[in-house]
Amino acid sequence: MSRTGTKLDAKKVNSELFTLTYGSLVSQLLQDYENVEDVNKQLERMGYNIGIRLIEDFLARTGSGRCYDFRDTAEKIQSGFKIFLGITPSITNWSPAGDEFSLCFETNPLTEFVELPDNYSNLKYCNILPGVLRGACEMVQMEVACWFVQDQLKNDNVTELRVKFVKRLEDAIPAGED
């Protein structure tokens, strides 16, 4: 291995290659599973597995501490999108209790060359993103639920990702002397 620790500048990585790679991943899954629901589930699971690792990269790069409140979390998630996908979704539609918000994407690098065929209308094409958020938040002791409410691929104006705070996970206590 010749990894020297020098990082590729995240902004300079060609996003088209990423878009197309993701596209081929989704189309492979559609071939492997007959059911679109299963594909949605697999994408979410893959995202989760990415998220639990990606959070370390985020923390090491930004040096950020734990979140004070959920608004702080929202801003950190926003900056995460900036770092890893080069986009800045807007944070909107806070619930009155302050435990739910939406991320609105005007552009989405994952769907740049994508059109959904009619028979796949149930496919959540970008379902990897909710998985990533869920995995990443879980690693910092937060359980969140995450789903799409609007999708540009389904002729909505924006893509809207809803994030809901579920509960705070407790620190693990040390294993006792068994």
Place this chain on the structure above:
Amino acid sequence: MTIHNLYIFSKTGTLLYYAEWNRLNKSGITREEEAKLMYGMLFSMKSFVNKISPLDPKEGFLYYKTGKYTLHYFETPSGLKFVLNTDNASQNVRELLQQLYREVYLEYVVKNPFCQLNEPIQSELFKVKVDELFKKSPLFLSRSL
């Protein structure tokens, strides 16, 4: 200045990695027992510091010092714990631990899909890089005290 030894714990308390350089005094118990003891102490120390703090504890427990050595503690928001024992003269150990997290753990464990995140680290490359990082640090002098 001297670096004695290093422990890395996962957020559930598994000893992910242990390395030692200048350790003259052996604890006389097995590595597993020692790790459990260490983790238990850290856990208690952390909650003690947070409870007893008269102000908002912010980062909480940072280090403790005895007549002979200093134990430095660095915990990431994701619950990884880096523990490094040095002599009392060492400075900027926190930066060194952050560097260990950023440049070694992240690069050679998190970005290595064959490394499971909650299991002891087996990667040879990781071992080599940890050793390199500490040996090139100004804190590292292999002079026995």
